[in-house]
Amino acid sequence: MKKQGFTLIELMVVVVIIGILAAVAVPKLFGMIAKSKASEVGPAAGTYVKLQDAYISESNNAGAWNLIGYKKPASTNFEYTGSIADDGTVSLAAADASKEAVWKGVNTVGMNDCTPNNCTWQLDIAADAGNGAKYKATNGDASLTPTFDKIGQGE
Numbered sequence: 001m002k003k004q005g006f007t008l009i010e011l012m013v014v015v016v017i018i019g020i021l022a023a024v025a026v027p028k029l030f031g032m033i034a035k036s037k038a039s040e041v042g043p044a045a046g047t048y049v050k051l052q053d054a055y056i057s058e059s060n061n062a063g064a065w066n067l068i069g070y071k072k073p074a075s076t077n078f079e080y081t082g083s084i085a086d087d088g089t090v091s092l093a094a095a096d097a098s099k100e101a102v103w104k105g106v107n108t109v110g111m112n113d114c115t116p117n118n119c120t121w122q123l124d125i126a127a128d129a130g131n132g133a134k135y136k137a138t139n140g141d142a143s144l145t146p147t148f149d150k151i152g153q154g155e
Helices: 008-038 041-059 092-098
Strands: 061-063 078-081 089-091 101-107 120-127 133-138
Touching: 041 061, 041 078, 041 101, 041 120, 041 133, 089 092, 092 120
Parallel strands: none
Antiparallel strands: 061 089, 078 101, 101 120, 120 133
16 A cells, blocks of 8 residues: 655655745835835825915915815824914915924834834925925935935925
């Protein structure tokens, strides 16, 4: 009678190969999870810039979130804040002088090297020579959001 099946050595080799693959894949997986959590900050800031630019083209002032129609995104990964008081406006020259962030997102969960409440993504606004606004983006972690610095620069 011929017995069929795998030997113990063959099974052990398969288990070792699976262990090696898992050791390589798991750290990459956690990095991708952090990137996916951080990916919400770019579109949230981009929406803010588009609405603020539309408001500035009409009033020549930067407006508060509710004036420009921006709603704080519902998020479990970030807390979003703005520095312009509700229903308030700020002249772009004053915004340039104050150096306050008109839009800010702070992580509420850990993401790779960003411990909770430790990394800040923000937009500062200033007057532009062409009667508009220019934005300075500060990237909380460039490894998670490499293109955040380009938000509001028309690129």
